[in-house]
Amino acid sequence: MARIVKKFGGTSVADIDRIRASAAFVKRAVDEGHEVAVVVSAMSGTTNQLVNWCQEASALHDAREYDTVVAAGEQITVGLMSIVLQSMGIQARSWLGWQIPVKTSDVHGAARIESIDTSDMVRRMGEGQVAVVAGFQGIGPDNRITTLGRGGSDTSAVALAAAMGADRCDIYTDVDGVYTTDPRIVSRARKLGRVTYEEMLEMASLGAKVLQTRSVAMAMTHGVRVQVLSSFDDVPGTLVVNEEEIVEKELVTGLAYSRSDSVVTVYGLPDRPGTVADLFSPLAEADIIVDMIVQSQAPHNDEAEVTFSVPVADLARAKDVLEANRERIGYRAIDTNADVVKLSVVGIGMRSHAGVANTMFRTLADKGINIRAISTSEIKVSALIDSEYTELALRALHTAYGLDADQGSAA
């Protein structure tokens, strides 16, 4: 007997048939003797409808009222899921954020969970009742409904699992696990059986949007074992666990890519101390996060050149800031490019092995792909390249790191 939290996202509860299919996974776990809590999102489409209504009501809307409106989405799903479970002969009851309660900070629209009182719920689960919990919502210190922000249902599920000491948190979605890379691009991508929190964090924040970054960080902090799996196919998913639970550590676990970066090149900077500080200070003051930085010297004069990446959403603002500070910085020209992609090679095993970055550079060079910038962390190497090479680069790297699925075996 285990205690399991199962979370179903919007596409897994999109209509009554989908709710019924998801409920079948719950029933199986109950029949196996487990204590089960279910966390649900709003039916897919519902949240968008509610958000659109708020926008239509007023572009600048009170976040407390916005939360009241959008939290109705999950409220609808918990009731319907409970009714469906009951129709299958399973004891079930719904729990709204304020009923549990899930106490949060007062930052409406992006609240943080502060505490979850699961005592009553756990007692009822011990008596065989399935708890059906509205994800994404809580109650603030002002006794009003708060929401955790978009995608917050994953966080709700992991926080609930941590609060009730669950043995596992199953996140059901419309993909059946975490892959070595995007299978839509690399047909030989393999599903991973296990992945560490750290790897998952790097994968998630870099664009492999299977799990919300925040929920992975929370799972890591509280040691919650998370399983990502599909509510559409009844196949094993991917377990996200501690490094200790992974026996065979791969050098490289996966390849992520992200189109959310853009690149800025600043030409003709004076070659004197303080130039780089003059360049980046105004950007920092404008809260623009600079990620990768490459500095180079022009060969035949004393001008320096700096290339760096900023989030594509901040590119226009970054350009404005630089132009406003042209005198202070003293550059000759700037050039921007949003048509770039960041490729990242992720693997817990690279901590103890050299050569991972080198394989990347050689593989890309062999295909004639120019690297605009590079950054590395303990378990990751990232390179910024022109986005037209994305597919070519991902396939070449997938083969180079030995990630391709065996031709003979199923993915």
Next chain:
Amino acid sequence: MARIVKKFGGTSVADIDRIRASAAFVKRAVDEGHEVAVVVSAMSGTTNQLVNWCQEASALHDAREYDTVVAAGEQITVGLMSIVLQSMGIQARSWLGWQIPVKTSDVHGAARIESIDTSDMVRRMGEGQVAVVAGFQGIGPDNRITTLGRGGSDTSAVALAAAMGADRCDIYTDVDGVYTTDPRIVSRARKLGRVTYEEMLEMASLGAKVLQTRSVAMAMTHGVRVQVLSSFDDVPGTLVVNEEEIVEKELVTGLAYSRSDSVVTVYGLPDRPGTVADLFSPLAEADIIVDMIVQSQAPHNDEAEVTFSVPVADLARAKDVLEANRERIGYRAIDTNADVVKLSVVGIGMRSHAGVANTMFRTLADKGINIRAISTSEIKVSALIDSEYTELALRALHTAYGLDADQGSAA
């Protein structure tokens, strides 16, 4: 300065444009210096969608979960109405049933309001904040959401007005008041400026479905002055008040009609004491409410004949009950007819005047309309006739009682 509750039904908040139009009525009252609480229904269509989902989830659904699902409808509207009011520069905040709280009985799906704590709300209204309250919902002793049953938003509004000692409760709907009879049938129907609670109760329960019966009864009990008016047209509505507030008492105030009755005739009953008891006991045991009863003697033998009305929804069951008890009752034959209509003449003034019933009988007879059954109360005379005569009868009675609008004046 007055304290006013304004309630907007589903068609008055059907979309953001309608919410904006309804909010304009609130703004005007605020600008005039009044303290305003707004009660809203779900956007029209939303409740049906939510109810359909519950039905689809399971024909037999847990009423507590049903309440959780459908209460989301009003939750959405309070948030949107608050946002719209704020965009007009009005301070506003939403209140859900559990936040106020509106404490109810535990009969989910048809709960009764037990208490409403308006202290915090009234304090804020005194500071200029409009309270936007979710109608139809409350919280039960089990800390779960309850609903008052279909149409319960009127009751929420009247109960709130009573709890906060409001000077008036405005019920905005898609008709602009209470008419002497249905204007779709009688073009010369007049809008009433005032009507008493008692008359309104008779009109509402008889089919003039402008206000829910339950809300009128509650308004009468607590002496809440109710105004029925349109959110589509900016014209005065109808005030529902105490008899004392009506100076000129009309003999007849209005004509109502209802198609919810059906008629049963039982032939060949033994002419002996106890026959009628034998006939109606099994119906009473089956919880079938018998309204009008006519007993007659066949002229040339000792057989009796009884005609009575039952709700059309119970007709099939009534027939089954009578057939199952044929031996005990000892009748020869039964005949049923669902194709009947109940016409009612309503007026507080008829308490002190005779002749109202006689005018009805004579008018219908003049048009060759047969009366199948009659019932009367202190302020009402009802007649059951074949439904094909509905329009003819209503127009003739409307003229006979002097209710027709003056040809020269606006309705």
